[in-house]
Amino acid sequence: MRAMRAERFSGYEGLKLVDLQKPAVSDGKVLLRMTAAGVTPLDHTILSGQFPLAKAPLILGGEGAGVVEEGGGTDFPVGSRVMFTGPYGVFEDGAYSEWLAVRKESLCPIPEGVDNVSAAGIPVAYLTAQMALALAGFQAGKTVLAPAIGGSVGNAVTQLARALGAKHAISSTTNHAKAEQARALGALALDGSLTTLGYAASRTATIDVTNLIWQRANIKSFILFARPQAAWAEAWNTIVALLQSGAIKPIVAKTFPLAETADALRYLVEGRPFGRVVLTI
Ligand SMILES: NC(=O)c1ccc[n+]([C@@H]2O[C@H](COP(=O)([O-])OP(=O)(O)OC[C@H]3O[C@@H](n4cnc5c(N)ncnc54)[C@H](OP(=O)(O)O)[C@@H]3O)[C@@H](O)[C@H]2O)c1
Numbered sequence: 001m002r003a004m005r006a007e008r009f010s011g012y013e014g015l016k017l018v019d020l021q022k023p024a025v026s027d028g029k030v031l032l033r034m035t036a037a038g039v040t041p042l043d044h045t046i047l048s049g050q051f052p053l054a055k056a057p058l059i060l061g062g063e064g065a066g067v068v069e070e071g072g073g074t075d076f077p078v079g080s081r082v083m084f085t086g087p088y089g090v091f092e093d094g095a096y097s098e099w100l101a102v103r104k105e106s107l108c109p110i111p112e113g114v115d116n117v118s119a120a121g122i123p124v125a126y127l128t129a130q131m132a133l134a135l136a137g138f139q140a141g142k143t144v145l146a147p148a149i150g151g152s153v154g155n156a157v158t159q160l161a162r163a164l165g166a167k168h169a170i171s172s173t174t175n176h177a178k179a180e181q182a183r184a185l186g187a188l189a190l191d192g193s194l195t196t197l198g199y200a201a202s203r204t205a206t207i208d209v210t211n212l213i214w215q216r217a218n219i220k221s222f223i224l225f226a227r228p229q230a231a232w233a234e235a236w237n238t239i240v241a242l243l244q245s246g247a248i249k250p251i252v253a254k255t256f257p258l259a260e261t262a263d264a265l266r267y268l269v270e271g272r273p274f275g276r277v278v279l280t281i
Contacts, residue, residue, distance in 0.1 A: 003059045003097035004261040004279075009049035012262040014056070022099045025071040029101040032066030032082065036120035036255075037095035039264045039277040040152070041200065046090065047265065054090055060261075061095030061279075062088055065110060065120040069099070072107075081110040085123035087225065095120075096261055098281055105229065108236050111243045118250045121152065121276030122239070126250070128197065128224050129156035130235035133164075135222060136193040140165030143189060147172045150274035153198060155251060163247035164238075174272075190216050197222040251275030 001022045008014045025031045040062055046054045063085040068076045076082055086106035088094035110119040129146075138144065138161065146157035149171035161169035192215060212219070242248040253273035256264035258281050268277045 001098040002258060003093070004061075004258055005057050005059045005093075005096075006047050008056045009047055009051075009054070011048055012266065014047060015060075015262050017259055020097075023093075023101040025101055028071070029103055030068055030072045030076055030082075030107060031070040032064075032084075032100050032102055033069050034064055034066040034095060034098055034100055034281045035081075035116040036281060037061045037064035037097075037258075037279045038121040038124060039256075039261075039268050039279060040124050041198070041269065042124075043089060044265050044269050051090070058089070059093035059095075059097050060089045061097065062086075062090060063120065063123040064088075064095030064100070064281075065116045066100065066102075071101075072104070075104065076107055076109070081116065081119070082107045083110050083119040083123050084108065085127065085224075090225075096258060096279060096281075098258075105232075108240065111240055113246075114243055114250070117255055117278050117280065118252055120278050121252055122243075122250050124224065125152035125156040125276065126160070126239045126248070127232065127235050128153050128222070129160050130238055131224065131227050131231050132195045132197060132222050133157065133160060134231065134235070135220060135227075136195050138164070138166070141167050143168040143170065145170045145172070145188075148200065149173055150272065151198075151200065152251075152276045155275065156248075159248045160238075160242070163242050188215060188217070192217040194219045195222050196220070252278055254278075255280050 003018055003020050005018045006014050007016050043060045045051050065083045068078055068080045084102050084106040144161040144166050146154045148154035154171050158169045158171045253275035255278045258279050264277050
């Protein structure tokens with residue numbers, strides 16, 4: 001089978017299209033014939049050598065969509081369409097591949113009406129968005145600010161908050177005028193909660209702590225893969241129901257074939273598209 005593997009974590013030139021043996025199903029895993037893989041900033045972080053826990057050579061790709069070929073039992077019958085995320089492409093081989101063996105707990109059936117390419121870009125952004133909202137204590141009637149409307153997470157938080165009854169669901173772009181507009185709409189009210197989970201605009205920041213004190217605000221961190229299983233199940237339930245009703249719509253910016261993975265990653269990081277970049281497999 002063809003797979004896009006990082007031979008070393010040295011940037012785009014470390015990627016190589018390789019021919020490998022199809023994985024065997026073992027340890028209760030489910031064999032998927034991959035249809036599409038989401039391209040995320042974490043893939044770029046790993047490829048750039050900025051995630052020391054990952055070890056090369058490694059097939060990248062933390063999320064994707066596929067068709068069950070074997071091992072799904074009655075929960076995921078042969079031929080059913082599924083989407084997934086998990087430790088793939090980080091601690092073990094990932095989704096940039098024609099076949100992948102995936103744990104059952106990583107899988108979610110793709111709702112009817114959601115195509116494979118859109119589904120491949122749903123798991124990381126929408127699970128992160130939904131669980132981060134829950135962690136922040138979001139309820140209907142609250143105001144949410146999710147920076148970067150064109151970013152997958154920023155867009156998913158904004159869509160989910162709106163669909164779940166936010167008073168205001170505010171976002172921003174690197175366009176200064178829009179950021180001012182977001183502030184004028186009421187970002188940083190009393191008792192606010194700031195969840196920090198990404199580093200698109202770099203890793204260090206300076207804050208005036210009295211802004212937190214006077215506003216009775218708090219800051220939290222978030223790691224998708226560290227959230228408990230119950231939080232995953234709850235988030236998937238919410239997301240699937242909203243996908244089925246059409247209240248949220250995943251946005252795909254552009255697709256690339258597997259062989260052009262380096263171009264896809266460059267487009268995501270340097271092109272700053274509106275929506276998810278997806279590899280078709
Ligand atoms: N902790 C976790 O578990 C977790 C889970 C998922 C994602 N993440 C992280 O969250 C971040 C966002 O993920 P994503 O999938 O939404 O990424 P994405 O689709 O690439 O979006 C990132 C957005 O950030 C904005 N941006 C980029 N560079 C910027 C800069 N220098 N200054 C200000 N804004 C800038 C851009 O929007 P505009 O050009 O429109 O402003 C861009 O569209 C990434 O760092 C990712 O690794 C963390």
